[in-house]
Amino acid sequence: MRAVKSGEIRFFFNYFARCGNWFPHRAPSIFMKKIRLATRGSPLALRQAEMAAEFMGGMSAGTQFEVVEIKTSGDKRQDWSLEKFGGQGLFTKEIEDALAEGIADVAVHSAKDLPTRISANFSVFGFLPRRACRDVLALRSGVGIPSLIATGSPRRRAQLKKMFPQAVWTEIRGNVETRLKKIVSGAADATVLSEAGLERLGISSFDGVRFVPLKLDVCVPAVGQGIIALECRASDAEKYAYMTDSASAEMFALERRFLSGLGGGCQAAFAANFDGRFFRFYHESSGFRKISFPDGADIAEMFGIVDGIVSTLG
Structure with a gap:
C-alpha cells in the first residue's frame, strides 16, 4: 500500500465530512488519566x-x-429479523446515548455496524489497524453443498446465491458461539461469519463445523468489515483525533464513500472493500467488479473515481 501523507489525511477528513465529523492526526493536548469505553456485552x-x-x-x-457494557436494541430483540426491521443504529444507538449522557467517553464499534449518517453530536475519530476482513462459510461437518444456509444479510445472500443457487435461506441470531452451536445441532447446514470475529475470539476450529474462507472476489465484505471504529462526543474529537491508523482510515473512507453515495446501510445488498491495491465492490444490479486506482492517486482523486462508479449505479 502506498504511504499516506499527513496532508492527505487532513484533506481526507475534511473532504469526507458529509458522512460524519472527521479529524486529522494531531498530538494530544492533555494527559488523560482514564478513558471509559462503551461497548456491547458480547464476547x-x-x-x-x-x-x-x-x-x-x-x-x-x-x-x-474502564469498559462500560451497554445492551443495545439489537441485543435485546433476538427475535427480530435484522433484514425486516433494518440494521441502522440497532447496535449503536444506546452506545451513543451513553456518550451523550456522560456515562462513557469513547464508544467502540465494529465499523460495519455504524449507521450511514453520524449525528453532528458525535465524531468517529479513529480506526484500529484492519486485519482479516473476509467472510467465512461455516458448514456442519459432513455437509458438502449446503441446502439450508442461515444468514440475515442481503449482501451475503445475494453473492452466495451464485455459488449455491438451489439453497434455501433462513436466519439465526446470537453471538458467534451460539450460531455455531445451532449449525452443529442442525438448525441449518451452514452460516456465514466474519473472519475478523473468529480471529479476535481465537476460534480457528469448532467441533462439528468446517470453516471455508471466501475469497474477496467471491464474496465482497461489508463496508468497514474487519475494522474497529472509535467514536466520541463531537466536543472531544480534537482530544482523541491522533488515536487512529491512517491506512484503515483511508480504506474505510473509500468504502464508506461508495455506501453513502448509494444511500445503503448494513442491510443493503451493496458491498465494497479496499485492500490498499484493489477496490472491489458489489451491487445487486450490476454484480461484482474490481478496479485499481492510478499509481500515485491522492484521496481526492480516488473519491472522484468512486463517485463516478456510484453515478453509474444509482
Missing part, C-alpha cells in the same frame, strides 16, 4: 474493547481504561 464486543484499550494505550502512556 466479541468485549474483546474488541480490549483491543481498543491496547491500541489507545499505546498512544497515551499511563492512561487507564
Whole structure:
C-alpha cells in the first residue's frame, strides 16, 4: 500500500465530512488519566474493547481504561429479523446515548455496524489497524453443498446465491458461539461469519463445523468489515483525533464513500472493500467488479473515481 501523507489525511477528513465529523492526526493536548469505553456485552464486543484499550494505550502512556457494557436494541430483540426491521443504529444507538449522557467517553464499534449518517453530536475519530476482513462459510461437518444456509444479510445472500443457487435461506441470531452451536445441532447446514470475529475470539476450529474462507472476489465484505471504529462526543474529537491508523482510515473512507453515495446501510445488498491495491465492490444490479486506482492517486482523486462508479449505479 502506498504511504499516506499527513496532508492527505487532513484533506481526507475534511473532504469526507458529509458522512460524519472527521479529524486529522494531531498530538494530544492533555494527559488523560482514564478513558471509559462503551461497548456491547458480547464476547466479541468485549474483546474488541480490549483491543481498543491496547491500541489507545499505546498512544497515551499511563492512561487507564474502564469498559462500560451497554445492551443495545439489537441485543435485546433476538427475535427480530435484522433484514425486516433494518440494521441502522440497532447496535449503536444506546452506545451513543451513553456518550451523550456522560456515562462513557469513547464508544467502540465494529465499523460495519455504524449507521450511514453520524449525528453532528458525535465524531468517529479513529480506526484500529484492519486485519482479516473476509467472510467465512461455516458448514456442519459432513455437509458438502449446503441446502439450508442461515444468514440475515442481503449482501451475503445475494453473492452466495451464485455459488449455491438451489439453497434455501433462513436466519439465526446470537453471538458467534451460539450460531455455531445451532449449525452443529442442525438448525441449518451452514452460516456465514466474519473472519475478523473468529480471529479476535481465537476460534480457528469448532467441533462439528468446517470453516471455508471466501475469497474477496467471491464474496465482497461489508463496508468497514474487519475494522474497529472509535467514536466520541463531537466536543472531544480534537482530544482523541491522533488515536487512529491512517491506512484503515483511508480504506474505510473509500468504502464508506461508495455506501453513502448509494444511500445503503448494513442491510443493503451493496458491498465494497479496499485492500490498499484493489477496490472491489458489489451491487445487486450490476454484480461484482474490481478496479485499481492510478499509481500515485491522492484521496481526492480516488473519491472522484468512486463517485463516478456510484453515478453509474444509482
